Amino acid sequence: MKILITGCSGYVGRAALDHLQAHGHEIRAIDLTDPEIPGIDFRTADLMEAQSLNEHCTGVDAILHLAGIPGPALPATDLFALNCAGTFNVYNAAANTGVSRVVVASSIHAMGFFFGPKPFELSQLPVQEDHPKFTTDSYSFSKQITEEVGDYFWRRDGITSASLRFGAGWHNPQLSREDEIAAYVAAKERAKYLATLPPDTSAALIEKAQTTFDQLRGDRAFEGNTSYVKALSDPDLKLMWMKHTFFSYVDLADACQAMERGLTANFTGSHPLFVVHANNILNQDAVQLARLFYPALVDRAVLSGAQSFLSGQRAAK
Numbered sequence: 001m002k003i004l005i006t007g008c009s010g011y012v013g014r015a016a017l018d019h020l021q022a023h024g025h026e027i028r029a030i031d032l033t034d035p036e037i038p039g040i041d042f043r044t045a046d047l048m049e050a051q052s053l054n055e056h057c058t059g060v061d062a063i064l065h066l067a068g069i070p071g072p073a074l075p076a077t078d079l080f081a082l083n084c085a086g087t088f089n090v091y092n093a094a095a096n097t098g099v100s101r102v103v104v105a106s107s108i109h110a111m112g113f114f115f116g117p118k119p120f121e122l123s124q125l126p127v128q129e130d131h132p133k134f135t136t137d138s139y140s141f142s143k144q145i146t147e148e149v150g151d152y153f154w155r156r157d158g159i160t161s162a163s164l165r166f167g168a169g170w171h172n173p174q175l176s177r178e179d180e181i182a183a184y185v186a187a188k189e190r191a192k193y194l195a196t197l198p199p200d201t202s203a204a205l206i207e208k209a210q211t212t213f214d215q216l217r218g219d220r221a222f223e224g225n226t227s228y229v230k231a232l233s234d235p236d237l238k239l240m241w242m243k244h245t246f247f248s249y250v251d252l253a254d255a256c257q258a259m260e261r262g263l264t265a266n267f268t269g270s271h272p273l274f275v276v277h278a279n280n281i282l283n284q285d286a287v288q289l290a291r292l293f294y295p296a297l298v299d300r301a302v303l304s305g306a307q308s309f310l311s312g313q314r315a316a317k
Contacts, residue, residue, distance in 0.1 A: 007067030047086035168245030
């Protein structure tokens with residue numbers, strides 16, 4: 001299969017490129033920076049230059065669209081322009097050139113549960129792709145719109161698409177920093193400790209952390225900067241981070257396999273799909289974690305072992 005990859009020079013883009021090339025696919029790749037990988041047809045391109053995309057899409061069988069801003073660090077207008085208008089331009093070029101399959105990097109944040117200044121409650125565990133969204137920050141909203149762009153081009157042009165909602169953390173131990181590992185270990189031990197406390201005591205500690213986390217969100221501290229990562233390194237706040245990303249993560253190799261399946265599998269329509277590891281990021285008992293962090297849902301949730309709180313069953317099909 002001849003595949004066009006956008007955003008080929010990023011962390012995920014390079015991994016996807018290597019994976020697809022190793023599995024025999026012919027690669028055309030576009031980005032602002034040359035990844036300098038032998039054997040590919042690389043072209044410098046800007047997604048905001050819509051007309052040029054027609055040329056780059058001509059002659060390919062499918063498109064893997066990975067270019068975009070992966071968080072809220074940029075000003076909202078810049079982020080929205082690239083993530084939303086850029087995605088529209090890619091789909092439109094696909095329609096103009098007869099490409100009928102597009103796979104897009106979405107995010108679990110398309111639901112709006114993490115960054116948004118307006119909190120909301122989940123209605124189910126494990127969470128399915130059709131769970132209602134409530135996006136109140138620019139990044140999450142951009143991912144919601146990205147998915148809806150896919151819906152639009154399915155209705156209008158019959159372009160089949162998969163919007164892959166990747167888990168919150170890319171698991172690659174070789175690239176993990178010591179401070180990230182330390183913060184993870186501290187949060188894991190903190191969760192174990194909370195589980196040993198009387199329910200009222202653990203609930204009070206978690207409520208305190210939730211209040212601090214909600215204050216950060218309400219102040220929109222996550223928008224326009226990346227310093228929030230360090231601000232959430234405290235074990236209790238790290239657990240709030242994990243709670244609001246559903247204790248999810250994804251192995252990079254598994255993500256690459258999901259991208260290839262999205263490009264090659266026999267299906268039609270426009271579909272959001274959770275791409276997450278089957279286990280939660282703490283690898284701890286799911287019922288115990290749910291009782292601590294999602295107490296309103298635990299008694300009607302169907303959970304077992306250390307499973308994830310996001311359902312990956314649809315993507316597995």
